[in-house]
Amino acid sequence: MSKELKIAVVSGGKSRERPGSLISGKAVYDSLIKQGYRNSYLADPLEKNFINNLDRADVVFIVLHGRYGEDGKIQGYLETVGKPYVGSGVLSSALGMDKNYFKILLGTAGIPTPRFEVLPDKLSVHKFTKIMKRLGIPLFLKPISEGGSLGSNVIHTSEQFINNFKEFKRQGFDRFLVEEYITGRSLTVGVLQRKSKIVVLPILETISKKEFYDYEAKHDSKLHEYRCPASLNRVTTKRVKDLARKVFELIGCYGFNRVDFILDNKTNIPFVLEVNTIPGMSLHSNMVTSANAAGIDYDQLVIEMLNTAFNRPRYLP
Template sequence: MKKKVVIIFGGRSYEHEVSINSAKSIMKYINKDKYEIKLIYIDKSGQWLLCNNINSLKNLVKLNDFKILDWCDVVFPVLHGNYGEDGKIQGLFDVLDVAYVGCNLKSSCNCMDKEICKVLLNDINIPETPYIVINKNNYDLNNTLNEIKEKIGYPCFIKPANSGSSIGINKIYHESEVNKFVIEAFKFDDKIIIEKYIRGREVEIGVLGNDDILVSNIGEIIAGDDFYSYDDKYNSNKSIVKVPVKLNKEIEGKIKKYAKKAYKKMECSGLSRIDFFIENSTNEIYLNEINTMPGFTNISMYPVLFEEIGIKNDILIDKLIDLGIKKHTDNN
Protein backbone atom coordinates (compact mmCIF):
# COMPACT_ATOMS: atom_id res chain seq x y z
CA MET A 1 0.00 0.00 0.00
CA LYS A 2 1.20 3.50 -0.78
CA LYS A 3 2.19 5.72 2.11
CA LYS A 4 0.20 8.93 2.31
CA VAL A 5 2.32 12.08 2.40
CA VAL A 6 1.31 15.69 2.74
CA ILE A 7 3.93 18.10 1.43
CA ILE A 8 3.58 21.59 2.86
CA PHE A 9 5.34 24.49 1.17
CA GLY A 10 5.30 28.27 0.71
CA GLY A 11 4.74 29.74 4.14
CA ARG A 12 4.76 33.09 5.86
CA SER A 13 8.51 33.66 5.98
CA TYR A 14 10.72 35.72 3.70
CA GLU A 15 11.93 32.42 2.28
CA HIS A 16 8.53 31.70 0.68
CA GLU A 17 9.93 31.51 -2.86
CA VAL A 18 12.85 29.35 -1.81
CA SER A 19 10.39 26.92 -0.24
CA ILE A 20 8.38 26.71 -3.47
CA ASN A 21 11.55 25.77 -5.35
CA SER A 22 12.55 23.19 -2.75
CA ALA A 23 9.08 21.62 -2.90
CA LYS A 24 9.15 21.55 -6.71
CA SER A 25 12.38 19.61 -6.54
CA ILE A 26 10.97 17.17 -3.98
CA MET A 27 7.90 16.66 -6.18
CA LYS A 28 10.16 15.97 -9.12
CA TYR A 29 12.19 13.30 -7.34
CA ILE A 30 9.76 11.67 -4.88
CA ASN A 31 8.86 8.15 -5.96
CA LYS A 32 5.20 8.40 -7.04
CA ASP A 33 4.83 4.60 -7.08
CA LYS A 34 5.51 4.54 -3.36
CA TYR A 35 3.56 7.55 -2.13
CA GLU A 36 0.14 9.06 -2.46
CA ILE A 37 0.81 12.77 -2.23
CA LYS A 38 -1.25 15.82 -1.35
CA LEU A 39 0.19 19.30 -1.56
CA ILE A 40 -0.62 22.17 0.75
CA TYR A 41 0.48 25.61 -0.27
CA ILE A 42 0.62 28.15 2.57
CA ASP A 43 0.31 31.59 1.04
CA LYS A 44 2.11 34.64 2.36
CA SER A 45 -0.83 35.58 4.57
CA GLY A 46 -0.77 32.13 6.18
CA GLN A 47 -3.82 30.60 4.47
CA TRP A 48 -3.64 26.84 3.87
CA LEU A 49 -4.60 25.96 0.30
CA LEU A 50 -4.92 22.54 -1.30
CA CYS A 51 -2.93 22.53 -4.49
CA ASN A 52 -3.07 20.05 -7.35
CA ASN A 53 -0.20 21.28 -9.44
CA ILE A 54 2.92 22.65 -7.87
CA ASN A 55 3.95 24.26 -11.14
CA SER A 56 0.94 26.50 -11.54
CA LEU A 57 -0.39 27.38 -8.05
CA LYS A 58 -3.82 27.94 -9.60
CA ASN A 59 -7.25 26.53 -8.67
CA LEU A 60 -6.29 26.37 -5.05
CA VAL A 61 -8.91 25.23 -2.54
CA LYS A 62 -8.90 26.90 0.85
CA LEU A 63 -8.67 24.53 3.82
CA ASN A 64 -10.63 25.58 6.87
CA ASP A 65 -9.24 22.99 9.26
CA PHE A 66 -6.37 20.53 9.64
CA LYS A 67 -8.37 17.37 8.74
CA ILE A 68 -6.05 16.65 5.83
CA LEU A 69 -3.35 15.91 8.38
CA ASP A 70 -5.47 13.03 9.76
CA TRP A 71 -5.48 11.53 6.29
CA CYS A 72 -1.73 11.18 5.93
CA ASP A 73 0.95 8.91 7.38
CA VAL A 74 3.51 11.69 7.44
CA VAL A 75 3.88 15.40 6.73
CA PHE A 76 6.88 16.79 4.90
CA PRO A 77 7.11 20.48 5.84
CA VAL A 78 9.32 21.87 3.09
CA LEU A 79 9.35 25.27 4.75
CA HIS A 80 12.27 27.54 5.44
CA GLY A 81 12.57 30.33 7.98
CA ASN A 82 10.00 31.65 10.44
CA TYR A 83 6.79 29.66 11.00
CA GLY A 84 8.28 26.65 9.18
CA GLU A 85 11.78 25.99 10.41
CA ASP A 86 11.54 27.56 13.86
CA GLY A 87 9.44 24.93 15.63
CA LYS A 88 6.06 26.63 15.34
CA ILE A 89 4.56 24.31 12.74
CA GLN A 90 6.31 21.31 14.33
CA GLY A 91 4.43 22.18 17.55
CA LEU A 92 1.17 22.07 15.62
CA PHE A 93 2.01 18.61 14.26
CA ASP A 94 2.85 17.41 17.78
CA VAL A 95 -0.46 18.71 19.13
CA LEU A 96 -2.29 16.96 16.30
CA ASP A 97 -0.16 13.80 16.83
CA VAL A 98 1.02 13.64 13.22
CA ALA A 99 4.37 12.23 12.07
CA TYR A 100 6.60 14.69 10.24
CA VAL A 101 9.93 14.92 8.51
CA GLY A 102 12.73 16.74 10.28
CA CYS A 103 13.61 18.22 13.62
CA ASN A 104 11.09 18.60 16.42
CA LEU A 105 9.82 21.82 17.99
CA LYS A 106 12.61 22.31 20.52
CA SER A 107 15.42 21.44 18.18
CA SER A 108 14.08 23.59 15.32
CA CYS A 109 13.57 26.53 17.64
CA ASN A 110 17.00 26.28 19.26
CA CYS A 111 18.82 25.93 15.93
CA MET A 112 16.90 28.80 14.39
CA ASP A 113 17.85 31.27 17.10
CA LYS A 114 21.47 32.17 16.39
CA GLU A 115 22.10 33.28 19.97
CA ILE A 116 20.60 30.21 21.64
CA CYS A 117 22.41 27.91 19.23
CA LYS A 118 25.74 29.56 20.06
CA VAL A 119 25.12 29.35 23.80
CA LEU A 120 24.27 25.64 23.65
CA LEU A 121 27.19 24.78 21.38
CA ASN A 122 29.67 26.79 23.46
CA ASP A 123 28.60 24.53 26.29
CA ILE A 124 30.17 21.55 24.48
CA ASN A 125 33.21 23.51 23.31
CA ILE A 126 32.30 23.85 19.67
CA PRO A 127 34.01 27.02 18.49
CA GLU A 128 31.72 29.91 17.64
CA THR A 129 32.50 33.30 16.16
CA PRO A 130 32.72 36.02 18.85
CA TYR A 131 29.45 37.93 19.03
CA ILE A 132 27.29 40.33 20.96
CA VAL A 133 23.51 40.37 21.30
CA ILE A 134 21.29 43.45 21.14
CA ASN A 135 17.62 43.64 21.96
CA LYS A 136 15.41 46.22 20.30
CA ASN A 137 13.97 47.51 23.57
CA ASN A 138 17.35 48.52 25.02
CA TYR A 139 19.41 49.36 21.94
CA ASP A 140 21.84 52.20 22.53
CA LEU A 141 24.14 53.15 19.65
CA ASN A 142 27.06 54.37 21.79
CA ASN A 143 27.07 51.24 23.94
CA THR A 144 26.91 49.11 20.81
CA LEU A 145 29.83 50.94 19.18
CA ASN A 146 31.87 50.49 22.34
CA GLU A 147 31.06 46.80 22.54
CA ILE A 148 31.99 46.26 18.90
CA LYS A 149 35.27 48.07 19.46
CA GLU A 150 36.11 45.98 22.52
CA LYS A 151 34.95 42.53 21.46
CA ILE A 152 34.42 42.32 17.70
CA GLY A 153 36.23 44.88 15.53
CA TYR A 154 35.59 45.64 11.85
CA PRO A 155 34.49 44.32 9.49
CA CYS A 156 31.67 42.65 11.36
CA PHE A 157 28.34 41.05 10.51
CA ILE A 158 24.97 42.31 11.74
CA LYS A 159 22.22 39.68 11.64
CA PRO A 160 18.65 39.24 12.84
CA ALA A 161 18.87 36.45 15.45
CA ASN A 162 16.10 34.51 13.74
CA SER A 163 16.14 34.63 9.99
CA GLY A 164 17.60 32.77 7.03
CA SER A 165 18.79 33.04 3.42
CA SER A 166 20.94 36.03 4.49
CA ILE A 167 17.85 38.22 4.79
CA GLY A 168 18.53 41.31 6.90
CA ILE A 169 22.24 40.45 7.12
CA ASN A 170 24.97 42.97 6.30
CA LYS A 171 28.72 43.18 6.45
CA ILE A 172 29.83 46.39 8.14
CA TYR A 173 33.20 48.00 7.48
CA HIS A 174 33.01 51.14 9.58
CA GLU A 175 31.28 52.36 12.72
CA SER A 176 29.42 55.00 10.71
CA GLU A 177 27.35 52.18 9.12
CA VAL A 178 26.36 50.42 12.33
CA ASN A 179 23.18 52.30 13.18
CA LYS A 180 21.72 51.94 9.67
CA PHE A 181 22.25 48.19 9.56
CA VAL A 182 21.19 47.58 13.16
CA ILE A 183 17.88 49.26 12.28
CA GLU A 184 17.69 47.20 9.08
CA ALA A 185 18.22 43.94 11.03
CA PHE A 186 15.59 44.97 13.61
CA LYS A 187 13.03 44.94 10.77
CA PHE A 188 13.29 41.16 10.82
CA ASP A 189 13.68 40.38 14.52
CA ASP A 190 13.59 42.16 17.86
CA LYS A 191 16.91 40.53 18.71
CA ILE A 192 20.03 40.83 16.59
CA ILE A 193 23.58 39.59 16.83
CA ILE A 194 26.78 41.30 15.77
CA GLU A 195 29.57 38.91 14.87
CA LYS A 196 33.25 39.08 14.19
CA TYR A 197 34.09 38.65 10.51
CA ILE A 198 35.91 35.40 9.78
CA ARG A 199 38.13 35.76 6.75
CA GLY A 200 38.15 32.29 5.38
CA ARG A 201 36.45 29.46 3.56
CA GLU A 202 32.80 28.63 3.94
CA VAL A 203 32.07 24.90 4.09
CA GLU A 204 28.92 22.87 4.71
CA ILE A 205 28.10 19.29 5.66
CA GLY A 206 24.89 17.29 5.55
CA VAL A 207 23.63 15.18 8.43
CA LEU A 208 20.93 12.52 8.11
CA GLY A 209 19.36 10.36 10.82
CA ASN A 210 17.67 10.14 14.19
CA ASP A 211 19.75 8.18 16.70
CA ASP A 212 22.17 6.70 14.18
CA ILE A 213 23.48 9.50 12.07
CA LEU A 214 25.25 9.67 8.76
CA VAL A 215 27.37 12.64 7.77
CA SER A 216 28.13 13.50 4.17
CA ASN A 217 31.42 14.69 2.82
CA ILE A 218 32.10 18.40 2.95
CA GLY A 219 31.10 20.95 0.32
CA GLU A 220 32.34 24.48 -0.16
CA ILE A 221 30.54 27.67 -1.09
CA ILE A 222 32.52 30.19 -3.03
CA ALA A 223 30.48 33.35 -2.77
CA GLY A 224 30.16 35.53 -5.84
CA ASP A 225 29.54 38.68 -3.77
CA ASP A 226 31.37 40.17 -0.83
CA PHE A 227 29.58 37.48 1.19
CA TYR A 228 26.96 34.82 0.48
CA SER A 229 24.02 37.23 0.27
CA TYR A 230 20.40 36.49 -0.75
CA ASP A 231 21.11 37.64 -4.28
CA ASP A 232 24.20 35.55 -4.45
CA LYS A 233 22.31 32.50 -3.18
CA TYR A 234 19.34 32.68 -5.52
CA ASN A 235 19.68 35.28 -8.28
CA SER A 236 23.13 36.12 -9.49
CA ASN A 237 24.55 32.71 -10.53
CA LYS A 238 27.96 33.95 -9.49
CA SER A 239 28.48 31.74 -6.45
CA ILE A 240 29.94 28.27 -6.83
CA VAL A 241 29.02 25.12 -4.92
CA LYS A 242 31.89 22.61 -4.83
CA VAL A 243 31.18 19.04 -3.75
CA PRO A 244 33.22 17.41 -2.37
CA VAL A 245 35.98 19.75 -1.40
CA LYS A 246 39.52 18.69 -0.60
CA LEU A 247 40.59 19.67 2.91
CA ASN A 248 43.41 18.39 5.01
CA LYS A 249 42.47 15.25 6.92
CA GLU A 250 42.68 16.89 10.33
CA ILE A 251 40.30 19.72 9.41
CA GLU A 252 37.91 17.34 7.69
CA GLY A 253 37.91 15.06 10.73
CA LYS A 254 37.25 17.97 13.08
CA ILE A 255 34.35 19.29 11.00
CA LYS A 256 32.73 15.86 10.88
CA LYS A 257 33.20 15.44 14.63
CA TYR A 258 31.77 18.89 15.40
CA ALA A 259 28.84 18.27 13.08
CA LYS A 260 27.90 15.02 14.83
CA LYS A 261 28.37 16.51 18.30
CA ALA A 262 26.34 19.60 17.43
CA TYR A 263 23.52 17.54 15.87
CA LYS A 264 23.26 15.46 19.05
CA LYS A 265 23.52 18.42 21.41
CA MET A 266 20.80 20.30 19.55
CA GLU A 267 18.65 17.11 19.57
CA CYS A 268 18.23 17.22 15.80
CA SER A 269 16.44 14.43 13.98
CA GLY A 270 15.82 13.64 10.34
CA LEU A 271 18.15 16.11 8.73
CA SER A 272 20.24 19.24 9.06
CA ARG A 273 22.89 21.04 7.10
CA ILE A 274 25.65 22.40 9.31
CA ASP A 275 27.76 25.31 8.09
CA PHE A 276 31.30 26.22 9.15
CA PHE A 277 34.02 28.75 8.46
CA ILE A 278 37.69 27.81 8.22
CA GLU A 279 39.81 30.85 8.93
CA ASN A 280 42.51 31.42 6.32
CA SER A 281 45.47 32.34 8.46
CA THR A 282 44.97 30.00 11.42
CA ASN A 283 42.91 27.13 9.96
CA GLU A 284 40.66 27.65 12.98
CA ILE A 285 37.19 26.15 12.49
CA TYR A 286 34.01 27.95 13.57
CA LEU A 287 30.51 26.56 13.42
CA ASN A 288 28.35 29.22 11.72
CA GLU A 289 24.86 27.74 11.86
CA ILE A 290 22.61 24.69 11.73
CA ASN A 291 19.83 24.67 9.12
CA THR A 292 17.14 22.23 10.13
CA MET A 293 15.33 22.44 6.78
CA PRO A 294 18.06 23.20 4.27
CA GLY A 295 17.33 24.24 0.71
CA PHE A 296 16.32 21.24 -1.38
CA THR A 297 16.47 22.37 -4.98
CA ASN A 298 18.47 20.15 -7.31
CA ILE A 299 21.43 22.48 -7.05
CA SER A 300 21.16 22.92 -3.27
CA MET A 301 24.06 21.79 -1.16
CA TYR A 302 22.16 19.28 1.03
CA PRO A 303 20.87 16.90 -1.67
CA VAL A 304 24.05 17.35 -3.72
CA LEU A 305 26.16 16.30 -0.71
CA PHE A 306 24.20 13.06 -0.35
CA GLU A 307 24.15 12.35 -4.04
CA GLU A 308 27.94 12.53 -3.95
CA ILE A 309 28.04 9.63 -1.45
CA GLY A 310 25.62 7.58 -3.53
CA ILE A 311 22.26 8.58 -2.03
CA LYS A 312 20.22 9.87 -4.93
CA ASN A 313 17.39 12.36 -4.39
CA ASP A 314 14.57 9.80 -4.48
CA ILE A 315 16.32 7.56 -1.93
CA LEU A 316 17.17 10.56 0.26
CA ILE A 317 13.48 11.52 0.30
CA ASP A 318 12.52 7.90 1.19
CA LYS A 319 14.97 7.96 4.07
CA LEU A 320 13.68 11.29 5.39
CA ILE A 321 10.10 10.06 5.27
CA ASP A 322 10.99 6.80 7.03
CA LEU A 323 12.93 8.69 9.71
CA GLY A 324 9.93 10.97 10.31
CA ILE A 325 7.58 8.01 10.69
CA LYS A 326 10.05 6.12 12.89
CA LYS A 327 10.52 9.08 15.20
CA HIS A 328 6.76 9.38 15.66
CA THR A 329 6.37 5.65 16.33
CA ASP A 330 9.29 5.68 18.80
CA ASN A 331 7.75 8.59 20.70
CA ASN A 332 4.33 6.99 21.03
Protein backbone atom coordinates (compact mmCIF):
# COMPACT_ATOMS: atom_id res chain seq x y z
CA MET A 1 0.00 0.00 0.00
CA SER A 2 1.50 3.30 -1.13
CA LYS A 3 2.53 5.81 1.54
CA GLU A 4 1.49 8.53 -0.94
CA LEU A 5 -2.21 7.71 -0.54
CA LYS A 6 -4.44 10.68 0.23
CA ILE A 7 -6.41 9.43 3.25
CA ALA A 8 -9.37 11.45 4.54
CA VAL A 9 -9.98 10.62 8.21
CA VAL A 10 -13.62 11.61 8.69
CA SER A 11 -14.65 12.44 12.25
CA GLY A 12 -16.79 14.89 14.19
CA GLY A 13 -20.10 15.31 12.40
CA LYS A 14 -23.36 16.53 13.86
CA SER A 15 -24.47 13.58 15.98
CA ARG A 16 -24.51 13.75 19.77
CA GLU A 17 -21.38 11.57 19.73
CA ARG A 18 -19.30 14.28 18.05
CA PRO A 19 -16.83 14.75 20.97
CA GLY A 20 -15.89 11.06 21.08
CA SER A 21 -15.64 10.91 17.30
CA LEU A 22 -13.21 13.85 17.21
CA ILE A 23 -10.96 12.14 19.76
CA SER A 24 -11.02 8.88 17.77
CA GLY A 25 -10.36 10.66 14.48
CA LYS A 26 -7.37 12.55 15.84
CA ALA A 27 -5.87 9.31 17.20
CA VAL A 28 -6.26 7.56 13.82
CA TYR A 29 -4.82 10.57 11.98
CA ASP A 30 -1.81 10.76 14.33
CA SER A 31 -1.14 7.06 13.80
CA LEU A 32 -1.23 7.37 10.01
CA ILE A 33 1.13 10.36 10.02
CA LYS A 34 3.50 8.55 12.38
CA GLN A 35 3.53 5.56 10.02
CA GLY A 36 4.49 7.70 7.04
CA TYR A 37 1.10 8.34 5.41
CA ARG A 38 1.94 12.03 5.15
CA ASN A 39 -0.96 12.87 2.82
CA SER A 40 -3.52 11.96 5.48
CA TYR A 41 -5.83 14.73 6.66
CA LEU A 42 -8.83 15.25 8.94
CA ALA A 43 -12.24 15.97 7.42
CA ASP A 44 -15.32 17.04 9.40
CA PRO A 45 -18.83 16.92 7.87
CA LEU A 46 -19.54 20.29 9.50
CA GLU A 47 -16.85 21.98 7.41
CA LYS A 48 -18.08 23.90 4.35
CA ASN A 49 -15.54 22.20 2.08
CA PHE A 50 -16.29 18.69 3.37
CA ILE A 51 -17.46 17.24 0.03
CA ASN A 52 -14.37 18.62 -1.70
CA ASN A 53 -12.23 17.01 1.00
CA LEU A 54 -13.92 13.66 0.32
CA ASP A 55 -13.59 13.99 -3.44
CA ARG A 56 -9.83 14.61 -3.36
CA ALA A 57 -9.16 11.55 -1.19
CA ASP A 58 -7.95 8.21 -2.51
CA VAL A 59 -9.61 6.47 0.42
CA VAL A 60 -11.88 7.49 3.29
CA PHE A 61 -11.30 6.30 6.87
CA ILE A 62 -14.68 6.82 8.58
CA VAL A 63 -14.51 7.41 12.34
CA LEU A 64 -17.97 8.95 12.74
CA HIS A 65 -20.30 7.72 15.47
CA GLY A 66 -24.08 7.80 15.65
CA ARG A 67 -26.39 9.37 13.10
CA TYR A 68 -25.09 10.56 9.74
CA GLY A 69 -21.96 8.45 10.07
CA GLU A 70 -22.71 5.04 11.50
CA ASP A 71 -26.17 4.69 9.95
CA GLY A 72 -25.30 4.14 6.29
CA LYS A 73 -25.71 7.71 5.03
CA ILE A 74 -22.07 8.58 4.33
CA GLN A 75 -21.44 5.01 3.18
CA GLY A 76 -24.21 5.47 0.60
CA TYR A 77 -22.63 8.65 -0.73
CA LEU A 78 -19.21 7.02 -1.01
CA GLU A 79 -20.70 3.99 -2.78
CA THR A 80 -22.47 6.29 -5.24
CA VAL A 81 -19.33 8.20 -6.19
CA GLY A 82 -17.15 5.07 -6.15
CA LYS A 83 -14.83 6.16 -3.35
CA PRO A 84 -13.10 3.39 -1.32
CA TYR A 85 -13.82 3.52 2.41
CA VAL A 86 -13.15 1.40 5.47
CA GLY A 87 -15.71 -0.73 7.26
CA SER A 88 -19.26 -1.91 6.74
CA GLY A 89 -21.57 -0.97 3.88
CA VAL A 90 -24.91 0.82 3.73
CA LEU A 91 -27.30 -1.94 4.80
CA SER A 92 -25.29 -3.36 7.70
CA SER A 93 -24.61 0.15 9.00
CA ALA A 94 -28.31 1.04 8.88
CA LEU A 95 -29.34 -2.22 10.57
CA GLY A 96 -26.73 -1.80 13.28
CA MET A 97 -27.94 1.72 14.03
CA ASP A 98 -31.66 0.92 14.30
CA LYS A 99 -32.15 -1.01 17.54
CA ASN A 100 -35.68 -2.07 16.61
CA TYR A 101 -34.84 -3.77 13.31
CA PHE A 102 -31.56 -5.09 14.68
CA LYS A 103 -33.33 -6.82 17.58
CA ILE A 104 -36.05 -8.17 15.28
CA LEU A 105 -33.32 -9.68 13.11
CA LEU A 106 -31.63 -11.19 16.16
CA GLY A 107 -34.92 -12.81 17.13
CA THR A 108 -35.43 -14.39 13.71
CA ALA A 109 -31.91 -15.83 13.91
CA GLY A 110 -32.46 -17.25 17.40
CA ILE A 111 -29.86 -14.99 19.01
CA PRO A 112 -30.72 -14.06 22.62
CA THR A 113 -31.55 -10.38 23.15
CA PRO A 114 -33.53 -8.76 25.99
CA ARG A 115 -37.29 -8.54 25.43
CA PHE A 116 -38.43 -5.13 24.26
CA GLU A 117 -41.30 -3.02 22.98
CA VAL A 118 -41.29 -0.02 20.65
CA LEU A 119 -43.13 2.94 22.14
CA PRO A 120 -45.81 4.95 20.30
CA ASP A 121 -45.42 8.72 19.93
CA LYS A 122 -48.10 9.32 22.53
CA LEU A 123 -47.92 7.09 25.58
CA SER A 124 -50.26 7.04 28.55
CA VAL A 125 -49.41 5.94 32.07
CA HIS A 126 -51.93 3.11 31.61
CA LYS A 127 -50.12 1.83 28.52
CA PHE A 128 -46.76 2.05 30.24
CA THR A 129 -48.13 0.18 33.26
CA LYS A 130 -49.08 -2.70 30.94
CA ILE A 131 -45.57 -2.68 29.49
CA MET A 132 -44.08 -2.76 33.00
CA LYS A 133 -46.16 -5.83 33.84
CA ARG A 134 -44.89 -7.62 30.74
CA LEU A 135 -41.21 -6.65 30.87
CA GLY A 136 -40.80 -6.11 34.61
CA ILE A 137 -39.17 -3.35 36.61
CA PRO A 138 -36.60 -1.87 36.35
CA LEU A 139 -36.30 -1.55 32.57
CA PHE A 140 -34.31 0.46 30.04
CA LEU A 141 -35.65 3.39 28.06
CA LYS A 142 -33.55 3.78 24.89
CA PRO A 143 -33.67 5.95 21.76
CA ILE A 144 -33.91 3.61 18.77
CA SER A 145 -31.31 5.31 16.59
CA GLU A 146 -28.57 6.56 18.89
CA GLY A 147 -25.25 4.96 19.78
CA GLY A 148 -22.90 5.14 22.73
CA SER A 149 -25.79 4.56 25.20
CA LEU A 150 -26.83 8.18 24.58
CA GLY A 151 -30.26 8.86 26.05
CA SER A 152 -30.47 5.42 27.68
CA ASN A 153 -31.82 5.39 31.19
CA VAL A 154 -32.87 2.86 33.79
CA ILE A 155 -36.53 3.29 34.75
CA HIS A 156 -37.85 2.23 38.16
CA THR A 157 -41.29 3.92 38.29
CA SER A 158 -43.98 5.14 35.88
CA GLU A 159 -43.44 8.70 37.13
CA GLN A 160 -39.72 8.47 36.34
CA PHE A 161 -40.57 7.11 32.91
CA ILE A 162 -42.96 9.94 32.03
CA ASN A 163 -40.43 12.56 33.16
CA ASN A 164 -37.60 10.95 31.16
CA PHE A 165 -39.79 10.43 28.11
CA LYS A 166 -40.81 14.10 28.04
CA GLU A 167 -37.24 15.29 28.60
CA PHE A 168 -35.85 13.10 25.81
CA LYS A 169 -38.56 14.37 23.45
CA ARG A 170 -37.59 17.92 24.38
CA GLN A 171 -33.95 17.14 23.56
CA GLY A 172 -34.90 15.97 20.09
CA PHE A 173 -34.89 12.18 20.49
CA ASP A 174 -37.78 10.84 18.42
CA ARG A 175 -38.21 7.04 18.46
CA PHE A 176 -37.89 4.93 21.61
CA LEU A 177 -38.05 1.40 22.85
CA VAL A 178 -38.17 -0.07 26.33
CA GLU A 179 -36.13 -3.16 27.11
CA GLU A 180 -36.15 -5.56 30.00
CA TYR A 181 -33.37 -4.96 32.51
CA ILE A 182 -31.07 -7.94 32.93
CA THR A 183 -28.69 -7.95 35.86
CA GLY A 184 -25.34 -9.27 34.76
CA ARG A 185 -21.84 -8.66 33.53
CA SER A 186 -21.18 -6.12 30.78
CA LEU A 187 -19.15 -7.70 27.97
CA THR A 188 -18.03 -6.42 24.59
CA VAL A 189 -16.34 -8.27 21.75
CA GLY A 190 -14.40 -6.78 18.86
CA VAL A 191 -14.40 -8.51 15.49
CA LEU A 192 -11.70 -7.86 12.89
CA GLN A 193 -11.61 -9.08 9.31
CA ARG A 194 -8.06 -9.82 8.19
CA LYS A 195 -8.26 -10.46 4.44
CA SER A 196 -10.80 -13.30 4.17
CA LYS A 197 -10.51 -14.44 7.79
CA ILE A 198 -12.83 -13.20 10.53
CA VAL A 199 -10.95 -12.87 13.83
CA VAL A 200 -12.91 -12.55 17.08
CA LEU A 201 -10.80 -10.58 19.56
CA PRO A 202 -10.53 -11.32 23.31
CA ILE A 203 -13.68 -10.57 25.31
CA LEU A 204 -13.56 -7.37 27.34
CA GLU A 205 -15.54 -6.97 30.57
CA THR A 206 -16.43 -3.53 31.85
CA ILE A 207 -17.09 -2.86 35.52
CA SER A 208 -19.04 0.38 35.69
CA LYS A 209 -19.22 2.52 38.82
CA LYS A 210 -22.64 3.75 37.72
CA GLU A 211 -25.96 1.90 37.57
CA PHE A 212 -25.06 0.83 34.05
CA TYR A 213 -22.35 1.49 31.47
CA ASP A 214 -23.81 4.71 30.08
CA TYR A 215 -22.31 7.42 27.83
CA GLU A 216 -20.68 9.24 30.75
CA ALA A 217 -19.13 6.05 32.14
CA LYS A 218 -17.83 5.08 28.69
CA HIS A 219 -15.94 8.36 28.33
CA ASP A 220 -14.67 8.85 31.89
CA SER A 221 -11.91 6.44 32.92
CA LYS A 222 -12.68 7.12 36.59
CA LEU A 223 -16.13 5.60 36.15
CA HIS A 224 -15.16 2.24 34.68
CA GLU A 225 -12.63 -0.56 34.89
CA TYR A 226 -11.66 -2.90 32.04
CA ARG A 227 -10.75 -6.56 32.33
CA CYS A 228 -9.44 -8.09 29.15
CA PRO A 229 -9.55 -10.95 28.57
CA ALA A 230 -12.65 -11.31 30.75
CA SER A 231 -12.53 -14.01 33.39
CA LEU A 232 -15.01 -16.51 31.93
CA ASN A 233 -15.06 -20.27 31.72
CA ARG A 234 -14.24 -21.96 28.44
CA VAL A 235 -17.85 -22.77 27.53
CA THR A 236 -19.09 -19.21 28.11
CA THR A 237 -16.12 -17.72 26.28
CA LYS A 238 -16.83 -19.86 23.23
CA ARG A 239 -20.53 -19.06 23.31
CA VAL A 240 -19.99 -15.30 23.50
CA LYS A 241 -17.38 -15.35 20.72
CA ASP A 242 -19.56 -17.54 18.50
CA LEU A 243 -22.47 -15.13 18.95
CA ALA A 244 -20.25 -12.14 18.13
CA ARG A 245 -19.19 -13.81 14.90
CA LYS A 246 -22.79 -14.73 14.11
CA VAL A 247 -23.94 -11.12 14.57
CA PHE A 248 -21.10 -9.90 12.33
CA GLU A 249 -22.21 -12.25 9.57
CA LEU A 250 -25.96 -11.86 10.16
CA ILE A 251 -26.17 -8.15 9.35
CA GLY A 252 -23.43 -8.32 6.73
CA CYS A 253 -20.70 -6.37 8.50
CA TYR A 254 -17.38 -5.94 6.77
CA GLY A 255 -13.91 -5.17 8.10
CA PHE A 256 -14.65 -4.78 11.78
CA ASN A 257 -17.31 -4.20 14.41
CA ARG A 258 -17.93 -4.51 18.13
CA VAL A 259 -20.80 -6.42 19.75
CA ASP A 260 -22.07 -5.59 23.25
CA PHE A 261 -23.52 -8.23 25.58
CA ILE A 262 -24.99 -8.61 29.04
CA LEU A 263 -24.17 -11.96 30.66
CA ASP A 264 -27.18 -12.87 32.82
CA ASN A 265 -26.13 -13.47 36.44
CA LYS A 266 -28.93 -16.01 36.95
CA THR A 267 -28.79 -18.11 33.79
CA ASN A 268 -25.28 -17.34 32.46
CA ILE A 269 -26.89 -16.68 29.07
CA PRO A 270 -25.19 -13.95 26.99
CA PHE A 271 -27.76 -11.53 25.58
CA VAL A 272 -26.82 -9.30 22.65
CA LEU A 273 -27.55 -5.64 23.38
CA GLU A 274 -26.29 -3.83 20.29
CA VAL A 275 -23.65 -3.73 17.57
CA ASN A 276 -21.23 -0.92 16.77
CA THR A 277 -20.22 -0.94 13.11
CA ILE A 278 -17.73 1.90 13.74
CA PRO A 279 -16.19 1.26 17.18
CA GLY A 280 -14.49 4.04 19.11
CA MET A 281 -10.81 4.39 18.24
CA SER A 282 -9.42 6.46 21.10
CA LEU A 283 -6.18 5.00 22.45
CA HIS A 284 -7.94 3.26 25.34
CA SER A 285 -11.27 2.38 23.72
CA ASN A 286 -12.91 -1.05 23.97
CA MET A 287 -11.87 -2.11 20.47
CA VAL A 288 -8.29 -0.97 20.93
CA THR A 289 -8.00 -2.64 24.35
CA SER A 290 -9.28 -5.94 22.91
CA ALA A 291 -6.89 -5.71 19.96
CA ASN A 292 -3.98 -5.03 22.32
CA ALA A 293 -4.90 -8.16 24.29
CA ALA A 294 -4.65 -10.10 21.01
CA GLY A 295 -1.15 -8.73 20.38
CA ILE A 296 -2.27 -6.08 17.87
CA ASP A 297 -0.96 -2.61 18.73
CA TYR A 298 -2.75 0.61 17.82
CA ASP A 299 -0.78 1.37 14.66
CA GLN A 300 -1.21 -2.17 13.39
CA LEU A 301 -4.96 -2.04 14.07
CA VAL A 302 -5.28 1.18 12.06
CA ILE A 303 -3.51 -0.41 9.08
CA GLU A 304 -5.66 -3.56 9.35
CA MET A 305 -8.75 -1.34 9.19
CA LEU A 306 -7.35 0.69 6.31
CA ASN A 307 -6.74 -2.49 4.33
CA THR A 308 -10.47 -3.28 4.41
CA ALA A 309 -11.08 -0.39 2.01
CA PHE A 310 -9.15 -2.15 -0.74
CA ASN A 311 -10.10 -5.78 -0.13
CA ARG A 312 -13.88 -5.30 0.03
CA PRO A 313 -16.25 -7.23 -2.27
CA ARG A 314 -17.36 -5.49 -5.46
CA TYR A 315 -20.92 -5.41 -4.15
CA LEU A 316 -21.37 -4.97 -0.44
CA PRO A 317 -24.95 -4.48 0.84
